[in-house]
Amino acid sequence: MAGLEIDESMLSDRAYQATKWVIEQQKAVGIDLPNNGEQGREAFFLYIQRRIRRFGGKGKRKPWGDLMDFPDFAEFSQASFAEKTMVSNREPPVALEKISYIAPEENLAEINTFKDTLAHVWPECTSAFITAPSPGMLATAMHNRAYPSDREYLDALGEAVAVEYKAAINNGLILQIDAPDLAMERHLTFANRSLSDFLKFAEEVIERINSAIKGLPKEKLRLHVCWGNYEGPHHLDVPLREVLPIIIEADVGGIMLPFANPRHQHEIEVLKEINLKPKQFLIAGVIDTLTNFIEHPEVIAQRLERAAEAVGDPKRVQAGTDCGFDTAAGMGRVTQDIVWAKLKAMRDGADLASDRLL
Secondary structure, three states: OOOOOOOHHHHHHHHHHHHHHHHHHHHHHOOOOOEOOOOOOOEOOHHHHHOEEEEEOOOOOOOOHHHHOOHHHHHHHHHHHHOOOOOOOOOOOEEEEEEEEOOHHHHHHHHHHHHHHHHHHOOOOOOOEEEEEOHHHHHHHOOEOOOOOHHHHHHHHHHHHHHHHHHHHHOOOEEEEEOOHHHHHHHOOOOOOOHHHHHHHHHHHHHHHHHHOOOOOHHHEEEEOOOOOOOOOOOOOOOHHHHHHHHOOOOOOEEEEEOOOOOOHHHHHHHHHOOOOOOOEEEEEEEOOOOOOOOOHHHHHHHHHHHHHHHOOHHHEEEEEOOOOOOEOOOOOOOHHHHHHHHHHHHHHHHHHHHHHO
């Protein structure tokens, strides 16, 4: 985090131990579909700079548009970054030259660590997922300094990250494509541009995702979309109604959306108007990852019941979190003990909903 030299062997060992720990915790609280917690990554998309050649320097992300309307809160929010106790996604590297994916062995090592740890800690577990960022997330965060057009840059990123998409599936894992860009970038990169410009960008991202996952089994693919996993007013978030028609064009089985936070809980109703594709299912966010309130199991059950009603079939609904609890190392918005209590509550609430609906 401070730019110091890293002992790679120590990092690898720490990542293994951390992965083992998060798998043990997920098993203990009753999670059905575990993840490796991205324990070997500095942040949910920044890690890619070590696997794709020609990134360097330091870019500058625009501030979240919603914070500009509340300067007191913006000052409060930025204080944590000033302490430099966490990895910041605000100044990521840029593409200095044409890029290429160069570290399939590093990606495979992460996959194998996850699978080997699962086999040791949780041998009866038959299904698990791993994440990778969308090309749109990379394009909007790690800016283009190498290609004549942003479209060509997006093409190159789609081809590069497809290596990780295919590796996940080929090694028996479910792939979750993390695409906060499909909602969040409306009030970030596209804050001063038209809604139509943003929607065109979202369509182009879906095109690249579909190209990257072509031929892969849809039931093994899920797409996570959100408005940014940060505490803030979120009053400028693009309505789900505007972006959902584009999101469901992704050739994936699962669509993961946040419905636990106070800004978007009501939008579960949109799914009654804009239906998922016939073979798609919903992973409904029923846990808010930004608050230390522990949701009551009954609240979770009610949220899942609303989701089942909106989708029209409880068998096409899974319980999930709104997002990851940390998107970068060192953030620690929610304490570890409460994280596991919240996930245990999600398990209990899902059981309640299943008893009533199935």
